[in-house]
Amino acid sequence: AQTVTQSQPEMSVQEAETVTLSCTYDTSENNYYLFWYKQPPSRQMILVIRQEAYKQQNATENRFSVNFQKAAKSFSLKISDSQLGDTAMYFCAFMKENTPLVFGKGTRLSVIA
Amino acid sequence: NAGVTQTPKFQVLKTGQSMTLQCAQDMNHEYMSWYRQDPGMGLRLIHYSVGAGITDQGEVPNGYNVSRSTTEDFPLRLLSAAPSQTSVYFCASRLTSGAYNEQFFGPGTRLTVL
Numbered sequence: 001a002q003t004v005t006q007s008q009p010e011m012s013v014q015e016a017e018t019v020t021l022s023c024t025y026d027t028s029e030n031n032y033y034l035f036w037y038k039q040p041p042s043r044q045m046i047l048v049i050r051q052e053a054y055k056q057q058n059a060t061e062n063r064f065s066v067n068f069q070k071a072a073k074s075f076s077l078k079i080s081d082s083q084l085g086d087t088a089m090y091f092c093a094f095m096k097e098n099t100p101l102v103f104g105k106g107t108r109l110s111v112i113a
Numbered sequence: 114n115a116g117v118t119q120t121p122k123f124q125v126l127k128t129g130q131s132m133t134l135q136c137a138q139d140m141n142h143e144y145m146s147w148y149r150q151d152p153g154m155g156l157r158l159i160h161y162s163v164g165a166g167i168t169d170q171g172e173v174p175n176g177y178n179v180s181r182s183t184t185e186d187f188p189l190r191l192l193s194a195a196p197s198q199t200s201v202y203f204c205a206s207r208l209t210s211g212a213y214n215e216q217f218f219g220p221g222t223r224l225t226v227l
Binding site for chain 1 (some may be wrong): 144146148153154155156157158161163171201203205209214215216218220221
């Protein structure tokens with residue numbers, strides 16, 4: 001079974017600074033998808049960014065980017081120019097096609113003014 | 114599109130009571146799932162369905178039943194509520210095939226079992 005590990009239960013960052021959240025996963029598959037979800041205090045799950053394993057180029061969405069290292073099974077999220085609205089739980093998730101999404105335990109990020 | 118809807122948003126039960134958490138989606142998604150979220154545990158899969166008439170167990174299925182009679186609806190039944198089922202429950206849906214496979218989540222149901 002696939003597992004997803006987020007080794008940082010909590011992190012904090014100063015407003016406007018850059019922070020990186022770590023995620024590693026375990027799989028024997030070659031084709032799969034990786035995601036980062038944000039959960040603000042409203043509890044709503046919001047997709048931040050996704051990466052297809054067959055794509056070597058790292059995904060980028062505005063201030064959010066990933067560092068995808070397939071051989072190392074690592075998928076970290078970098079948030080640049082952190083904003084107060086980035087304060088949330090962040091979940092890393094793994095999925096093969098036609099199987100359920102598997103989540104890590106999450107990292108609570110606090111952005112400090 | 115309303116997306117994924119869940120009712121109720123909050124519920125308090127007594128031990129031994131039964132109830133059904135409702136989930137519906139209007140995006141014609143084949144794949145639907147139920148997760149529970151507990152502090153420090155992330156989201157854990159309870160049950161999922163790849164289409165009408167097909168369901169399967171996830172990581173933590175004990176104490177829960179599901180059925181999928183239509184593409185749109187995927188209710189979760191608690192047969193005899195226990196305090197260990199106090200949690201936030203999320204329903205999610207996605208297309209089974211396709212390049213992006215984005216999973217959409219409902220707003221969640223906070224359940225307290227006394």
